[in-house]
Amino acid sequence: MSFSDLLLQQTINGLSLGAMYALLALGFTLVYGILELINFAHFNVFMVGSFIGMWTLQLMGINGQSIVMTGLPLIGTMLIALIVTMVLSGALGVLIERVSLRPLRDVKGPAAMITTIGVSYVLFNIILLTVGADSKNYPNPLPPVQWDIGDAVLRLREVLIWVIAVLLMLGLHFFVQRSKMGKAMRATAQDPEAARMMGVEVDRVIVIAFFLGSALAGAGGLIFGLYYNFTSFIIGFTAGLRAFTAAVLGGIGNVPGAMLGGVIIGLIEAMGGQFIATAWTDVIIFSILVLVLVFRPAGLLGRVAPNKS
Amino acid sequence: MKSRLITRRHTISLASGVAATALFGAHTARSADKSVTVGINLSLTGADAESAKRIEDGAIMAFDEANATGGINGYKIVVTPYDDGSATAGQYDPAQAATNARKMVSNKATVAAIGPQMSGAGKAMAPILSEGNLAIITPSSTNPDITDPKFAAQYRPEGKAIYFRTVATDAFQGPYMANYYADVLHVKTVYILDDSGAYGVGLADAFQGQAEKKGIKILGRDRLDPKAADYTAVLTKIKSLNPDAIYYGGVLQAGVKLAKQAYDIVPKMIKGGGDGVQGPEMLTAVGYPANEGWYATVASPHVTEDAKMADWVKTYKAKFNVDPDDYAVTAYDAATVILAALKQVTSNGKEPTRDAVRDAIQAVKVNTLQGPVSFDANGDLQDKTISVFQIKQDKSIPADDMRQYHYIGIAPSA
Numbered sequence: 001m002s003f004s005d006l007l008l009q010q011t012i013n014g015l016s017l018g019a020m021y022a023l024l025a026l027g028f029t030l031v032y033g034i035l036e037l038i039n040f041a042h043f044n045v046f047m048v049g050s051f052i053g054m055w056t057l058q059l060m061g062i063n064g065q066s067i068v069m070t071g072l073p074l075i076g077t078m079l080i081a082l083i084v085t086m087v088l089s090g091a092l093g094v095l096i097e098r099v100s101l102r103p104l105r106d107v108k109g110p111a112a113m114i115t116t117i118g119v120s121y122v123l124f125n126i127i128l129l130t131v132g133a134d135s136k137n138y139p140n141p142l143p144p145v146q147w148d149i150g151d152a153v154l155r156l157r158e159v160l161i162w163v164i165a166v167l168l169m170l171g172l173h174f175f176v177q178r179s180k181m182g183k184a185m186r187a188t189a190q191d192p193e194a195a196r197m198m199g200v201e202v203d204r205v206i207v208i209a210f211f212l213g214s215a216l217a218g219a220g221g222l223i224f225g226l227y228y229n230f231t232s233f234i235i236g237f238t239a240g241l242r243a244f245t246a247a248v249l250g251g252i253g254n255v256p257g258a259m260l261g262g263v264i265i266g267l268i269e270a271m272g273g274q275f276i277a278t279a280w281t282d283v284i285i286f287s288i289l290v291l292v293l294v295f296r297p298a299g300l301l302g303r304v305a306p307n308k309s
Numbered sequence: 310m311k312s313r314l315i316t317r318r319h320t321i322s323l324a325s326g327v328a329a330t331a332l333f334g335a336h337t338a339r340s341a342d343k344s345v346t347v348g349i350n351l352s353l354t355g356a357d358a359e360s361a362k363r364i365e366d367g368a369i370m371a372f373d374e375a376n377a378t379g380g381i382n383g384y385k386i387v388v389t390p391y392d393d394g395s396a397t398a399g400q401y402d403p404a405q406a407a408t409n410a411r412k413m414v415s416n417k418a419t420v421a422a423i424g425p426q427m428s429g430a431g432k433a434m435a436p437i438l439s440e441g442n443l444a445i446i447t448p449s450s451t452n453p454d455i456t457d458p459k460f461a462a463q464y465r466p467e468g469k470a471i472y473f474r475t476v477a478t479d480a481f482q483g484p485y486m487a488n489y490y491a492d493v494l495h496v497k498t499v500y501i502l503d504d505s506g507a508y509g510v511g512l513a514d515a516f517q518g519q520a521e522k523k524g525i526k527i528l529g530r531d532r533l534d535p536k537a538a539d540y541t542a543v544l545t546k547i548k549s550l551n552p553d554a555i556y557y558g559g560v561l562q563a564g565v566k567l568a569k570q571a572y573d574i575v576p577k578m579i580k581g582g583g584d585g586v587q588g589p590e591m592l593t594a595v596g597y598p599a600n601e602g603w604y605a606t607v608a609s610p611h612v613t614e615d616a617k618m619a620d621w622v623k624t625y626k627a628k629f630n631v632d633p634d635d636y637a638v639t640a641y642d643a644a645t646v647i648l649a650a651l652k653q654v655t656s657n658g659k660e661p662t663r664d665a666v667r668d669a670i671q672a673v674k675v676n677t678l679q680g681p682v683s684f685d686a687n688g689d690l691q692d693k694t695i696s697v698f699q700i701k702q703d704k705s706i707p708a709d710d711m712r713q714y715h716y717i718g719i720a721p722s723a
Binding site: 001006009010013014016017064065124125128132133134135136137153155224228229230232233234235237238239269270271272273274277278279281282 | 551
């Protein structure tokens with residue numbers, strides 16, 4: 001394997017990881033942008049989403065990797081799985097907000113953040129106790145199509161991850177920038193009280209933010225399963241922590257920043273594994289995070305927040 | 310033993326609330342007039358739960374059989390299970406293992422114990438058990454440090470061996486597999502991975518040492534984070550180095566992901582590991598074809614397919630509705646050793662104290678399912694056997710049947 005092929009292969013690996021981190025990071029950023037709340041339950045909404053995707057695919061009769069689909073049935077199956085996963089994960093996010101966070105809305109201090117840690121553990125243990133601790137073989141109907149570029153290999157599922165991630169991120173970007181609800185979200189993020197006075201239903205904005213963030217996490221969970229052909233109750237922790245780092249790195253509260261942060265973290269992980277050692281991945285990622293925050297406290301694309309009440 | 314109620318009154322002021330509960334629990338569980346308690350500590354929560362259950366079943370089977378025939382010289386065996394797995398860790402948790410060891414020690418009725426399943430747990434438990442002078446027999450934890458006299462100050466500060474094994478150790482499992490790689494598979498170059506756990510690192514180190522002696526070139530060594538999901542970076546690196554084989558020291562939490570991704574990136578490379586990759590998840594979660602060709606070793610003789618074991622296997626399966634694996638056998642053997650020691654102590658009319666039981670275990674010479682068992686001064690088995698297995702898809706049996714691991718033979722000892 002020549003050096004350039006190796007570099008290309010690790011870039012492909014890193015971008016796939018980055019796409020997943022970016023989808024997850026968006027959820028952190030959306031909620032933080034509006035509530036200034038770090039939602040740690042997000043870690044495990046991602047994990048539950050991966051299981052919802054698995055069950056949806058299994059309900060459609062797909063088990064393991066033995067059933068391979070092509071053409072329209074494949075697109076249909078994927079679309080159904082993606083939509084069901086996103087809607088149910090989104091609903092889970094809304095439920096979490098409704099049950100555990102809304103009652104704490106006006107409580108000052110870290111109560112809400114601590115609550116999200118609690119919720120995260122509740123989700124984690126529900127899955128552990130109901131489906132068990134063993135890793136699951138993920139149902140995957142994708143045909144094993146791949147293209148050789150020199151010695152590097154590009155697989156269909158990598159392309160699929162990128163396409164789904166980019167489409168979802170573009171969709172979110174346009175929703176936030178162009179739609180009426182998006183405008184209300186941006187207004188709430190800037191100044192909730194003023195937004196309320198201007199007739200924005202802040203509660204509704206918050207619910208939408210939770211729905212969208214959690215739906216993206218669910219999509220991330222489904223993609224995770226399809227990419228690695230595996231899921232387990234424990235996947236939320238590392239992926240969630242790295243995605244959270246990505247959100248902070250890019251500038252928490254900033255949507256393009258989350259995408260950029262995700263891609264950077266993914267590439268660091270791949271290149272670090274190649275040129276340093278996998279054992280050092282976390283050290284490298286968090287060192288870079290610290291360095292960026294020392295010199296740019298608001299993150300790469302973040303701005304120091306405008307005057308907030 | 311008769312004075313136990315008084316003892317309890319004395320200790321209750323010293324014991325923590327948790328320990329007192331354990332103590333009380335053991336008393337209410339006592340049904341016969343005379344009984345002794347044996348603790349069993351395994352990783353019943355998390356990634357190793359399935360193997361833990363098989364091990365627990367093996368030990369319980371032996372104790373049930375003894376109790377059914379009236380116990381040992383009138384003493385019934387009461388089993389107290391402990392779980393060192395935790396949801397947060399997703400596998401064994403050394404902190405929980407240490408807590409369990411303290412519970413065992415503070416329960417005065419406990420005269421011996423079986424476990425732990427995992428070496429990381431064993432390292433946490435051994436010093437506490439040494440201070441409590443409580444002998445434990447592990448059916449599956451294979452990290453050599455725990456019984457190595459070099460580390461005696463750390464793992465048996467009180468001096469006497471308390472950590473016995475009915476399996477061989479990674480000091481043999483790793484090197485014998487290196488011999489197998491060199492002599493049987495003719496591997497010239499290898500890349501070594503571990504999963505950062507006590508077991509995995511030790512096994513990989515032991516393999517590496519012998520592989521170098523055998524003239525195998527080590528192209529690299531890296532460490533996997535078992536909680537991370539993506540190993541494509543290191544596997545791509547391995548692909549670019551193109552070694553003949555990969556050796557993985559570790560358990561299945563990382564192993565499942567490694568096997569799946571290795572199949573995608575380096576499908577044709579020889580891949581193998583220790584007993585950590587010999588487990589049901591390799592068949593269920595990794596699945597065919599990704600698991601095809603993986604080598605695994607077990608640090609005990611492979612006897613479950615022996616013709617003379619057929620009755621035992623049938624009884625086990627009827628009782629627990631699952632096939633026994635080799636560590637169910639070593640667990641049964643560990644229980645057999647404890648029963649033999651109890652018998653030896655009580656036959657002389659002595660009280661089965663911890664001290665007496667430990668000494669009897671140390672001196673034991675007993676015929677078990679795997680053959681005659683006796684221990685050296687450190688608690689290690691006298692006879693060490695490493696069995697090699699390979700996964701080869703056999704369509705005539707279910708894909709998740711442990712017989713998909715085909716027994717190949719014994720790994721060369723030199």
